Amino acid sequence: MSERFFLETVPRDGRAVLVGDEARHLARVLRAAPGDEVAVFSGTGTQWPARVVRIGRDEVELETGPGRADPPAAGPPLTLAVALPKGERQKWLVEKLTELGVTRLLPLRTERGVAEATPAAVERLRRGVIEACKQCGRNTLMEIAAPATVAEVLAGLTAGCRGVVADPLGPALDAAALRNGAGAVLALVGPEGGFTAAELAAAQQAGAGRATLGPHILRVETAAMALAARLA
Structure with missing residues (x-):
């Protein structure tokens, strides 16, 4: 067995x-x-x-x-702050981010968000992490952080932590430049309606860069997985 x-x-x-x-x-x-x-x-x-x-x-x-x-992680810890998608897509999101080695998933509250990260939803996400770890062989649980607003998340961009916001209008993501020498990396993924102009301005003021993940518009979970594959 x-x-x-x-x-x-x-x-x-x-x-x-x-x-x-x-x-x-x-x-x-x-x-x-x-x-x-x-x-x-x-x-x-x-x-x-x-x-x-x-x-x-x-x-x-x-x-x-x-x-x-487990051997030490090859790169800096990665936190993904994600505006959760609806329904079963949340389960898929947690499964794939766990498999890819994301350190922490933070449910992001945004002005255009469509799914509320209720306590029951957060508990389901945590159970999903355990099941994904059992399947993929990962021995360190991906942390599910308490839900937070964009402003609260950006306040965590302290010295040594580099931030990036997924934005279709930004420059191409330079993963190596973002990771090299960083103590930690924070990446933000907005809802399907995108971040508002005010949220993007707040990110820029906090020192977070903007980056596109390709020529097409991605679903929330696809964008999160693309960031994880490049940055984890």
Whole structure:
């Protein structure tokens, strides 16, 4: 059995316990038995081999082996501030950004936004990150930050953090120049109606550049994925 499972806490003294949906999936869906081998991760950058020791009603006790830590990231941490699309496209967005190695996704509140990042929606995004990590082999969870306005996000452009706004009228994205020497990168993707003139002016005043991602108009999730592929 080569399934991966998410732990709420890191293993201690060679022991770990799966709870909730993870335990139910292993015990009831996969019908695991003592002695079966799986892999577990806690979202902090390490994966452990594990063996089922005991199956309880709502938990599965595991014996874990030595952990294997992920290598350091090749580039600076990347935050994508995105005006969320509607419905199932949010799930696709989270899945692909997780696979591409984005550090943090921040639901962006804009003047023309069409989807509200409610607490329930944010919680669904966080669950989606776990499922995507289980599938793609990533051991560090992509953070889902609290929703914020454009002004609040731009306030995070401190020294060492470089910012860029996806804008069809901007120059071509120079990913290497943006990443080289940066302590962190912040990229903003607006709603399908685009950023307003006031939002673009605020970004420019805060020191964020503007960049186009190609000759065509992209959907929100496509633009976010294109930025992730170039900058993560």
